[in-house]
Structures are given as C-alpha cells and as structure tokens.
Amino acid sequence: MYSERLRGIKSSAIRDILKLMSRPGMISFAGGLPAPELFPVSELAACADAVLKKYGSTALQYSVTEGITPLREKIAAMLDPDRARLTAENVIITQGSQQALDLLAKVFIDPGSRVLTENPTYLGALQTFQLFQAKVTAIESDSNGLDPALLKKHLAQDKPRLVYVMPNFQNPTGLSYPLERRKVLAKLAREHDVVLIEDDPYGALRFEGERLPTIFSLAESRNVVYLSSFSKTIAPGLRIAYAAGDPELLKKLVIAKQGTDLQTNTFGQYIVNEYLESGFYQKHIDLVSRSYRERRDGMLVALERYFPASASWVKPAGGMFFWVRLPAGADASALLTQCIEHNVAFVPGVEFYPDGSGRNTMRLNFTNATQAEIEDGMRRIGDVLKANGL
Numbered sequence: 001m002y003s004e005r006l007r008g009i010k011s012s013a014i015r016d017i018l019k020l021m022s023r024p025g026m027i028s029f030a031g032g033l034p035a036p037e038l039f040p041v042s043e044l045a046a047c048a049d050a051v052l053k054k055y056g057s058t059a060l061q062y063s064v065t066e067g068i069t070p071l072r073e074k075i076a077a078m079l080d081p082d083r084a085r086l087t088a089e090n091v092i093i094t095q096g097s098q099q100a101l102d103l104l105a106k107v108f109i110d111p112g113s114r115v116l117t118e119n120p121t122y123l124g125a126l127q128t129f130q131l132f133q134a135k136v137t138a139i140e141s142d143s144n145g146l147d148p149a150l151l152k153k154h155l156a157q158d159k160p161r162l163v164y165v166m167p168n169f170q171n172p173t174g175l176s177y178p179l180e181r182r183k184v185l186a187k188l189a190r191e192h193d194v195v196l197i198e199d200d201p202y203g204a205l206r207f208e209g210e211r212l213p214t215i216f217s218l219a220e221s222r223n224v225v226y227l228s229s230f231s232k233t234i235a236p237g238l239r240i241a242y243a244a245g246d247p248e249l250l251k252k253l254v255i256a257k258q259g260t261d262l263q264t265n266t267f268g269q270y271i272v273n274e275y276l277e278s279g280f281y282q283k284h285i286d287l288v289s290r291s292y293r294e295r296r297d298g299m300l301v302a303l304e305r306y307f308p309a310s311a312s313w314v315k316p317a318g319g320m321f322f323w324v325r326l327p328a329g330a331d332a333s334a335l336l337t338q339c340i341e342h343n344v345a346f347v348p349g350v351e352f353y354p355d356g357s358g359r360n361t362m363r364l365n366f367t368n369a370t371q372a373e374i375e376d377g378m379r380r381i382g383d384v385l386k387a388n389g390l
C-alpha cells in the first residue's frame with residue numbers, strides 16, 4: 001500500500017521522545033526547542049497589527065513561490081551588507097529550513113544517489129535524504145569539522161550529488177569550523193563541482209568569539225547553498241526560513257516548491273519583514289544569546305558537579321547543545337530508559353550517526369530549561385550514570 005521510499009524509514013526518535021515530555025514533572029534536555037518565555041510575543045503582535053494596517057488584504061492573499069520581495073531583499077542585505085554580490089534573486093523563502101532540505105533533496109537526489117554528511121549529523125536532514133532514497137555516507141570529523149582528506153577521497157570515489165555540513169555550533173556536537181576549514185570546503189566544492197549545503201540555523205546564537213565568514217561567502221561560486229532560519233532567532237512556529245544561492249539553482253527549488261506547497265505563508269513573511277524593519281531583530285538576538293549563554297554556563301557547572309569523571313564534553317561557544325561522550329561500551333539509549341523513569345530526558349547520540357556508531361554519546365539541550373531545571377535534571381542524570389557504574 002505504501003511507497004517504496006517509505007520502506008525502512010523510522011519516525012524521528014526525537015519527535016518520539018518529545019511525545020513523552022508532557023508527563024508532569026518531566027525535565028527535558030531532548031528537543032532542540034528555544035525558550036518560549038523569550039518569544040517576542042508583544043513585538044510580534046505589534047508587527048502583525050502594523051502589517052494588516054499597512055498591507056491589508058495583500059498580506060492575506062496568495063503570493064509568489066519565491067517569497068515576498070522586501071523580505072528577500074532584507075535577507076540578501078543581512079548576508080551581504082555591502083550588497084556586492086547578492087540581491088533578492090539570490091534568496092528564496094522556505095517553510096522552515098527543513099523544507100529547504102526537502103526541496104534540495106527533491107532537486108538533486110535520485111534513488112541511489114550519494115550524499116556526504118558529517119558523522120554525527122542532523123537527524124532531520126538524514127530523514128529527508130533517506131526519504132528520497134539517497135545513499136548517505138557519513139564522514140568522520142575532527143574537532144574542526146569534516147576531515148578534508150577523507151572528504152576529498154569520497155568526493156572522487158562516490159561522486160555525491162550533495163555534501164551537507166553545519167559549520168556553526170553543529171547539531172548535535174556544538175562544534176564549529178575555523179576559517180581555514182571553511183576555505184578548504186569552499187574550494188573542494190568548486191573543484192569537484194558538487195553542491196554543498198551549508199545549514200546554519202544557530203550561527204547568530206554566538207556567546208563568545210568572532211563571527212566567521214560563511215562557506216557561501218567564501219565560495220563565490222554556484223556550488224554552495226546557504227540555509228538559515230528565523231526558528232531559533234524569533235520563533236519556530238512562524239516557519240519562516242530561507243535558502244540563498246545561485247539564481248539558476250534556486251529556480252529549480254522554486255519548481256519543486258510549487259508542487260509542495262505553492263508558497264510559504266504570506267502573512268508570516270510580512271510579519272517577519274516588519275519585525276526586521278522595526279529594528280527589534282538584533283536586540284532580540286542579543287537578548288536570547290545572553291540568556292542562552294547563562295544556561296550554557298549553568299549546564300557546564302552541573303556537568304562538572306554531577307557527571308562522573310569518565311564523561312567528557314567540549315564547552316560550545318554558541319547554539320543550543322552540549323555533546324557528552326561516555327566511556328566506550330556505555331549505552332546511552334539504555335540509560336535514557338532509566339532517566340525517563342526519573343523524569344528527565346536527553347537524546348542518545350546514536351540517533352545522529354548514519355553508520356549506527358556513537359552509542360556512548362548523548363545530546364543535551366540547554367535552551368528549553370530554566371536554571372533550576374538544569375540543576376535538578378543534570379543531578380538526576382548524573383545519579384543514573386553513577387548507578388550504572390560509569
């Protein structure tokens with residue numbers, strides 16, 4: 001009854017874990033959810049009001065598939081402040097970055113096509129690539145991102161259609177690529193004429209250090225498609241995100257989007273456009289980043305206080321996650337079952353590894369819990385780890 005492409009595709013483990021989270025007293029470090037108390041509710045209400053007054057029924061009508069032009073222009077200006085390279089033609093609006101991944105998969109993947117990813121990688125991307133029957137090869141990373149020698153080897157050997165990377169505060173590891181590694185990837189994408197997807201929903205949530213150029217800006221070629229989203233910087237329920245790239249390539253995504261949903265919701269695009277115009281956006285990013293840095297610091301203290309000495313982690317300089325490595329042989333999935341009995345949850349790292357490795361790793365989100373919940377939840381997990389002799 002069901003299509004070939006659905007065979008063997010599992011429901012997302014994270015979405016399944018999230019279903020348990022409504023239990024009373026449950027503390028969840030599982031989802032990649034922003035802090036709801038920071039959503040700019042009254043500013044968005046003011047923007048919605050202003051939009052209806054300014055644009056009236058236009059803001060409620062069908063619109064073009066690419067997205068509304070003023071929003072595309074603002075995004076081009078954000079990505080390229082001196083406007084040397086980019087115009088609205090280089091940007092399309094998508095229904096979340098997840099849709100951009102889906103459209104890229106539709107445009108570039110045939111059954112059996114190769115896709116190269118980091119190992120571990122973002123679960124939602126894996127699910128999309130698998131739905132289009134890609135063969136995913138996950139390439140080992142060092143602490144600076146994808147290993148260039150291995151990438152080069154796989155580019156030559158596998159002739160992939162897509163390479164998928166997250167150079168800022170990667171989901172799940174929290175790691176970022178230094179400038180040199182970004183340059184190497186830009187060069188390799190051009191030399192091998194492969195499309196590299198640079199997925200960057202977390203780059204604006206930086207707690208310390210300098211913001212680095214995107215691979216997209218370094219590549220100056222049609223081989224890089226840059227994705228980002230207002231999900232983590234305004235609110236995910238808006239479902240407003242974008243893809244930036246070569247206009248010819250974007251035209252193909254637009255054809256795919258026509259068949260998917262005609263367009264991203266007009267009203268939401270106008271609201272985000274108004275929000276950017278009002279000057280709220282940068283102030284809000286500063287506020288959110290400050291709050292998330294405090295929560296990151298709170299989780300770091302709790303890790304040091306409650307987790308056994310056998311566990312290790314790297315302090316992330318931004319984003320939403322700690323990535324914890326337990327001793328070889330530890331099974332984070334079995335530990336999760338016990339943790340859920342103690343009303344606390346995380347995501348077992350194995351879910352993010354296309355090759356099924358990483359059973360001894362775990363991802364902990366610090367943005368959707370209060371300091372008190374972080375303290376309490378981390379103590380509970382620490383007790384479970386110690387009770388298991390770790």
Ligand SMILES: Cc1ncc(COP(=O)(O)O)c(C=O)c1O
Nearest residue numbers: 032096097098122171229231241
């Ligand atoms: C790396 C990455 N890409 C894309 C997405 C999808 O985000 P959205 O569709 O809300 O823009 C997420 C969400 O967590 C993510 O972590």
